[in-house]
Amino acid sequence: MMLRTRKAFSASAAALVLALLAFAPVARAASINYGNFGPIAPGLTFTAVTESSGTDVVPLYGPPVPFVTGLDFDPKSFVASGAGGSADITDGQMNFGVSGQVSGNNIVAIGGISLNEGGDYTVVGTGTAATQVVGGAILAVKVTEIDGVAVAPISLSPTNASVTYNLVANAGVVKPWSLGVFVDVEAQLTTLGVPFVVGATKAEVVINNQLVAISEAASVSFIAKKDFVIGVVPELGTLPEPGTLGMAGLALCGIGAVSRRKRS
Template identity: 60%
Template sequence: MVKTRHFSRWSALALILAICSTASLQAASVNYGNFGPVAPGITFLNVVESSGTDGVPLYNSPSPFATGLNFTPTVFKSTSTGGAADITDGQLNFTIHGQDGNGNNVAISSINLSENGAYTLSGVGTAATQISVGAIMNVKITEIDGVAVAPITVIGNASLAKNLVANAGVASPWALNVFIDVQNQLTTLGVPFVTGATRADVVLNNTLVSISQAGSAASVSKDNFQISIVPQVDVLPEPSTLAMAGLALCGAGLAGRRKRS
């Protein structure tokens, strides 16, 4: 955690910018390995978390579910009292690969980050006593329709802020969501595809900030964190299926001719 006892010199924005200068100091990291493929064919490769401010793990080991990963953080929080300020930053890196067990391409149509937790703003003070939450999702598409391409980067972000004057409370809920429509982004950029993006490198950066005053306390925690994918499967009919369909059409044509005769 990055702390200061001089809240008047800091704002939530200043603290978020401060983390950029400490990101290069990410000495601590945890590699959780690979997960999947989960139906219908999404694999998460080399899932790594790190932090420039705190020891890890912050997110904890993920649990895979159909088309996604679920994390249950237990110590991902920021707390300050008596005029202190605190920032906690966590980062997740992983690669998404789309392919089912039969070798069919599975497109990464969209990627969604959803998270929630609780915050507390209490005591005596002004709007300078505050908490903020920020999330940035950087997606680098490296493969389309199973073929490697020059990287195409798309970015999504979201943030929220609460202060003692407008949002005082104890263990009050908060929620944040970042959604990237990958298929729509490719269409907007004029990138041709049949199925869509089949491999992408993802970097997620999460920040929790708390700023207090002499007579106040501020804290914010992350309790749930989830990454979900909307897949698009490219399944071509088997040759036998095409043959059966052709026979059925022929049969329908012969039946029609008999009726007319």
């Protein structure tokens, strides 16, 4: 969304705006719920896939296309642009749930969740490194079910990534950019000491996205998101039968009794 009502501002002011807003969440101005997708192979379902924005009219991402273990978006209007000293900040958020299939003792768990996105940018004209474009993403995951059993929400550590291109170091027209983030669900649960057999079977996901374009009096900046792919690393496993656990316990007791008789 172009900030057309602002006057041209200095590079220091632009840097301050960037520092304050690069990853700051904003209130939602509008949203679109695309519904549920799945189950898709090998047994994943995405629920209440919703995009929103506090700066621009939606859609920014557009409806997703499901593929094996993920969702593929084809953004058409997720852009930020500045010219003649103006700046532009476009903020988007994607919310959805993801669940792994639980069929008897057979489970599809969520081993990890990734985001890969990219597009093109342009920075041209006369000016300094203050003419720049920035793209960034934060991926946050909250686990709500483990091995098919609901648990109190477990918030995992979010991951983030960003790219920055400026007029001095990266000038050019229609140049590519990309970034990726990944939350290792299984590893974080292990680090937190959360017990599981196969892994997380339900999670809530929030992705915050921003594109920023800052220009100077004689320069132009533009950045567009054209690819946005959410992926899930599935973990397939089987829960042991309750009777098997009991027999294993009896076997251990028997081994202990034999050992004691030998010592006596």
